[in-house]
Amino acid sequence: MSNIVKKIRRHPAPSESETQSLKHIGHPPHPTAFHSRNVRCPLLLLLALLLLFTLSSRSGELTVFVANNDTDAQNQPKAGQGPWLPLGNGPRGLKLNPTQSIWLACNNNLNDGEYKRWTLTLTSLGNPADVNDKNLVPTAQDGFDEKGAKCFEWHFSGFDQNLQVRKLYVCFKPQPVWERVKLQNNSPGPITFTVTAVNACLHFQTVANTVRVPTCFFGAVGPGVMLTNQLITEVMVFPQTVAIDPSSPPNFSAPYGTGNWTASTVYEDPDGNLAPLGGVAFTCDGPGLAPGQPCGLSLAMQGPADMQYKMYAYDSVLQEFQDFACDLRPSLTINNSNNSIGLHFNSVQGQTYAVQTSPDLNNWQARQSFPGTGDILTWQTPMQGPVGFFRVACQAAPIVTNLPAVIGLSAPIFSNVLTVTFSEPVDDLTAADPANYFIFGDSGTIPIQGVAPAGSRAVQLLLESPLLPFTNYFLGVTGITDPAGDVMAPTNFPFQAESLQTPCPGGTLLARQTYSECNSDGFWHVVEDDSYQCPPDGAVQSFRVADTQTTQPCSSSQTPPNPVGLLYCTDADVVPTCQAFTDIGPMNVCTCAGGSWSASSYEQYQCQDGTPYLRGPIQTAPMLPSTPCNQPPPSPIGQINCTHCQIVGFLGQVHVVPECWAGLWSDDTYNQYQCADGTTCLSGPVASVVLNPPTPCDQPPPSH
Structure with missing residues (x-):
C-alpha cells in the first residue's frame, strides 16, 4: 500500500515549475488548492476518493x-x-x-x-x-x-x-x-x-457494522433537465471488502406509490460476475422510483461497515442497469495563504477523523480530531517550519447506544401541522432546522415553512400545504442530535394523514381516554377518544380526537407503547419552555398490565405556547370489566371518574353506545351523579344490552 502525503512549502514561494509539479500529482490544476494522488487506505486514510460513481452511458441521461x-x-x-x-x-x-x-x-x-x-x-x-x-x-x-x-x-x-x-x-x-x-x-x-x-x-452513514443511506435520489426533475425518463425498480448493493451479514435483515424505504419493496441476498452482480462477499438486492413490484422520489436503505456486514461499495440501479424504462462505484474514503485538499494552511476533506457520519502532521514523513503527531458529520470538515493551522506534511486517519466512531430516534408522528387530515416526537430530549438548533426534514407526497415534495418546538422531545413541522386524505406520504428525518451531540440514525417511513372526529355541538365532555391500538397500517397508534353527552336525548357518544402513529410494529413482542410521552408530553418534557399553563382537566390513560387493560388518572395542562402535557399518575386501577389488551379498552365512564366525587345528587341515567363490555359491543346504561365541586360523573354500567347482531370488540361495531 502506498502512502502519499501532502507536502507544502513555506515562503519563499516555490518556482513556477515547482508549483506545477505539486498541482499535477494525479489531478488537473485546482484554482485554489493543491491536489495529490488518491490512494486506497481504509484505516489510515491519506488522500482518497469521495463517493465516486461509474454509471452506464444511457440510463436516465441528463440533458x-x-x-x-x-x-x-x-x-x-x-x-x-x-x-x-x-x-x-x-x-x-x-x-x-x-x-x-x-x-x-x-x-x-x-x-x-x-x-x-x-x-x-x-x-x-x-x-x-x-x-x-x-x-x-x-x-x-x-x-x-x-x-x-x-x-x-x-x-x-x-x-x-x-x-x-x-x-x-x-x-x-x-x-x-x-x-x-x-x-x-x-x-x-x-x-x-x-x-x-x-x-x-445520496450520502452514506456508518454505525458499527451497518451502512445506511438515509436519502437517495436517482435522476433530477425540472423542465428540460433530463433527456430520458427513468423508473428504478431494483437496487443492488455489494460491499467490496467486508462480507454481508445475512442474519441481519436489510431495510429499504420508499414512497407508497413506488410499489412493495422486498430484499434478498445475492452473490452475483447483474453482469454475471461472482460476488463472494455477497450483496443485497431490493426489488419492487410496482412502477418504481421516478426522478426526484426519495428512498433509503441499510444493510449489515460481518465486521465494521465497509468503506467501498458497488451499487446497481435498474431503469425499467431503458431496461438497463446503472452502476455506481461508491468509495467513502475522503479526498483531502489543501490551500495555503498568509503563512497558514487550510485542510478540507469530506467526512462520513459514523467515522472519526484525525489530522496528523510531520516535518519529515517519519515522525507523525496527532493535531486535531473530528467526528464525521457527513459534511466538509476544515482545519486551519499556521505553517511550522519550511516544509510540512499532512495526513488524515479515519476509523469507526465509538458506538453510542442511546441515540435519539423518532417514535411518533401525528398527521391530521387537512392540517398544515405535522408533529414529530422523539425518544429523548433533542438539541434545539438541529431539531428546529427545516433542512433536517423532508416530506414527499403523491404530487411531490411538500415544502416545510418552519419548525416549532413542542416541549423538549417533539417538534411541529409547519407545512406549505395541508395533508390530504387518501394520500401516501413519506417522512424523512436526519441530522437531529441530543444535547450531548449524539446524532440520531436517519429515519424515513411512510404514513397517511389520519381522519379525526369533531365532538357533537353543544355536547358536554364527560371523560377523555387515551390508549394504544393496532392500526391497519401495521403499526401501533396512540389515540384519544373523548366521551360526550350529546343533545337532544343525552346519549353518550365517543369521538376520536387525536391519533399518533408510532414506529413500533404491531407484530412486535414489546408491550404496546404508553401514550404518556407520545401523544402528550410529560411535565418533565416542558420544564425548559412552559412559562405559564392552564389546567385542562383529567385524562384517563390506558396501559396494558399483565395482559389486561389498566387505567391511570392524569391531570392535563396546556402551556402558554399551546403545548399540552400530562402530570401523574394520580391513581391506577384495573379496568372493569377485565378486558384483554388485544381488544379495545372499556369506556372511561365510571372507571375512575366517580372515585373522587363527593356525590350530592342523582341526575338520572344515560346510555353509552357503542361500548365494549365483556368482549361484545353493547348499549350500556350508567347512573349520572352531581359532585360537590359542580362536576358530574357516571357510575356503572347498571344495565347492558348486546347490540344486534352480536359483534366481538375486535371488529367494527354494528350500526345503531
Missing part, C-alpha cells in the same frame, strides 16, 4: 448543454434558450481542435443536505487514446447554488482504452442548481468524441 466560449458559459443553461446549446438524442459527436476548449453543463435540483455525483462519459470516435487525461483535460469544474455562489467540489477521472471511454466524476456539496466543466484539447491533433451525463444524489 447536456454545450458552450464554446467563457462568456456564454457564465449563466445557467435554460431549456429552449441560448446561448447554451442542448445535445439531443442520437449521435452527439463533438470535435475539438488543438488548444480549443469547450464547456459542458447540466441542470439539477438544489438540496443543501445532499451530495451531488455528476458523471460525464466521454467516448472517443477516433483513436482510443484521444480522450485520455493527458489529451482531453478538464481545466475547471464548478457547481452553483441559486444565488450563483460556488459549491465545494472534488473531481477524478477514469479511462478505459479498450472501451475508448473516459469517465469524469465530479462531486459537489451542497448539491448545486447547475454544474459545468471546461475541457481543453492538449493533443497535437483534433479529438472527436460523444458525451452523456448521469447523476445520483
Whole structure:
C-alpha cells in the first residue's frame, strides 16, 4: 500500500515549475488548492476518493448543454434558450481542435443536505487514446447554488482504452442548481468524441457494522433537465471488502406509490460476475422510483461497515442497469495563504477523523480530531517550519447506544401541522432546522415553512400545504442530535394523514381516554377518544380526537407503547419552555398490565405556547370489566371518574353506545351523579344490552 502525503512549502514561494509539479500529482490544476494522488487506505486514510460513481452511458441521461466560449458559459443553461446549446438524442459527436476548449453543463435540483455525483462519459470516435487525461483535460469544474455562489467540489477521472471511454466524476456539496466543466484539447491533433451525463444524489452513514443511506435520489426533475425518463425498480448493493451479514435483515424505504419493496441476498452482480462477499438486492413490484422520489436503505456486514461499495440501479424504462462505484474514503485538499494552511476533506457520519502532521514523513503527531458529520470538515493551522506534511486517519466512531430516534408522528387530515416526537430530549438548533426534514407526497415534495418546538422531545413541522386524505406520504428525518451531540440514525417511513372526529355541538365532555391500538397500517397508534353527552336525548357518544402513529410494529413482542410521552408530553418534557399553563382537566390513560387493560388518572395542562402535557399518575386501577389488551379498552365512564366525587345528587341515567363490555359491543346504561365541586360523573354500567347482531370488540361495531 502506498502512502502519499501532502507536502507544502513555506515562503519563499516555490518556482513556477515547482508549483506545477505539486498541482499535477494525479489531478488537473485546482484554482485554489493543491491536489495529490488518491490512494486506497481504509484505516489510515491519506488522500482518497469521495463517493465516486461509474454509471452506464444511457440510463436516465441528463440533458447536456454545450458552450464554446467563457462568456456564454457564465449563466445557467435554460431549456429552449441560448446561448447554451442542448445535445439531443442520437449521435452527439463533438470535435475539438488543438488548444480549443469547450464547456459542458447540466441542470439539477438544489438540496443543501445532499451530495451531488455528476458523471460525464466521454467516448472517443477516433483513436482510443484521444480522450485520455493527458489529451482531453478538464481545466475547471464548478457547481452553483441559486444565488450563483460556488459549491465545494472534488473531481477524478477514469479511462478505459479498450472501451475508448473516459469517465469524469465530479462531486459537489451542497448539491448545486447547475454544474459545468471546461475541457481543453492538449493533443497535437483534433479529438472527436460523444458525451452523456448521469447523476445520483445520496450520502452514506456508518454505525458499527451497518451502512445506511438515509436519502437517495436517482435522476433530477425540472423542465428540460433530463433527456430520458427513468423508473428504478431494483437496487443492488455489494460491499467490496467486508462480507454481508445475512442474519441481519436489510431495510429499504420508499414512497407508497413506488410499489412493495422486498430484499434478498445475492452473490452475483447483474453482469454475471461472482460476488463472494455477497450483496443485497431490493426489488419492487410496482412502477418504481421516478426522478426526484426519495428512498433509503441499510444493510449489515460481518465486521465494521465497509468503506467501498458497488451499487446497481435498474431503469425499467431503458431496461438497463446503472452502476455506481461508491468509495467513502475522503479526498483531502489543501490551500495555503498568509503563512497558514487550510485542510478540507469530506467526512462520513459514523467515522472519526484525525489530522496528523510531520516535518519529515517519519515522525507523525496527532493535531486535531473530528467526528464525521457527513459534511466538509476544515482545519486551519499556521505553517511550522519550511516544509510540512499532512495526513488524515479515519476509523469507526465509538458506538453510542442511546441515540435519539423518532417514535411518533401525528398527521391530521387537512392540517398544515405535522408533529414529530422523539425518544429523548433533542438539541434545539438541529431539531428546529427545516433542512433536517423532508416530506414527499403523491404530487411531490411538500415544502416545510418552519419548525416549532413542542416541549423538549417533539417538534411541529409547519407545512406549505395541508395533508390530504387518501394520500401516501413519506417522512424523512436526519441530522437531529441530543444535547450531548449524539446524532440520531436517519429515519424515513411512510404514513397517511389520519381522519379525526369533531365532538357533537353543544355536547358536554364527560371523560377523555387515551390508549394504544393496532392500526391497519401495521403499526401501533396512540389515540384519544373523548366521551360526550350529546343533545337532544343525552346519549353518550365517543369521538376520536387525536391519533399518533408510532414506529413500533404491531407484530412486535414489546408491550404496546404508553401514550404518556407520545401523544402528550410529560411535565418533565416542558420544564425548559412552559412559562405559564392552564389546567385542562383529567385524562384517563390506558396501559396494558399483565395482559389486561389498566387505567391511570392524569391531570392535563396546556402551556402558554399551546403545548399540552400530562402530570401523574394520580391513581391506577384495573379496568372493569377485565378486558384483554388485544381488544379495545372499556369506556372511561365510571372507571375512575366517580372515585373522587363527593356525590350530592342523582341526575338520572344515560346510555353509552357503542361500548365494549365483556368482549361484545353493547348499549350500556350508567347512573349520572352531581359532585360537590359542580362536576358530574357516571357510575356503572347498571344495565347492558348486546347490540344486534352480536359483534366481538375486535371488529367494527354494528350500526345503531
